[in-house]
Amino acid sequence: MNKTTEPTLAELTETAIKILRRNNKGIFLFVEGGRIDHGHHDNRVQFALDETVQLSEAVKRAAGLLSQDDTLIVVTADHAHVMSINGYSNRGHDILGISRNTDTNKAPYMTLSYTNGPGFYNLTGNGVRPDVTKLQNFGTPQWRSHVDIPVTSETHGGDDVAVFALGPHHSMFSGLYEQSQLPYRMAWAACFGPGSVYCAGRSRLSLPNAGAIHWPLEHLHCLTLLALLASIPVYFFERPIN
DSSP: OOTTTSOOHHHHHHHHHHHHTTOTTOOEEEEEETHHHHHHHTTOHHHHHHHHHHHHHHHHHHHHHSOTTTEEEEEEOSOEESEEEOSOOOTTOOTTSEEEEEOTTSOEEESEEEEEESOOOOOOTTSOOOOGGGSTTTTSTTOOOOEEEEOSSOOEEOOOOOEEEESTTGGGGOSOOOTTHHHHHHHHHHTOSSSOOGGGSOSBOSSTTOOBOOSOOSOOEEEEEEEBTTBOEEEEEBOOOO
């Protein structure tokens, strides 16, 4: 990224919010940190985590621009990746460094690695894993963390992903449920779409973990941030201006 010519995700989010808020009927904004996904597919963990920080900055920027009284912010991921945290390193240990443990041949391994991807390193002549700290690009953003299975692009994983929500109706997003429920819950809260919605006069949602909702919001501003880390969206819903 060219920091002098390319806007950050937070800057793009801020600009989008300022433009959309000209609409007095409420807004829906979807923000995606899609480069997180790209970093994982290349096994470039430093790049993926840096992009995750950029998404966090976008969430922070949006939360500062929009009121929690009439804005629902949902942050989640559309899938997981096959990255894993390894070893028993102490608190404060460099997450991007090697584990404090070694394998049975005393060869170091990374704290963060992947099940598969392009970061495969051939064994030495005696069948021992190479010392990763001596490989090309080690310690740089271009470093590919080691994998078990060599493929051209790391695959997605099957783990459950987290959902974080802030603002009106946030309690609807607690618990364990199918990912396909997310758009229905957001549509219910923001009063759009063909299904049942909060605006229809209901004070309690007929979905599990919804809880009672009593304040009279006609529409919400909705902001969804999706980061591909998982991949996490942020949804912003905001009610109309009176």
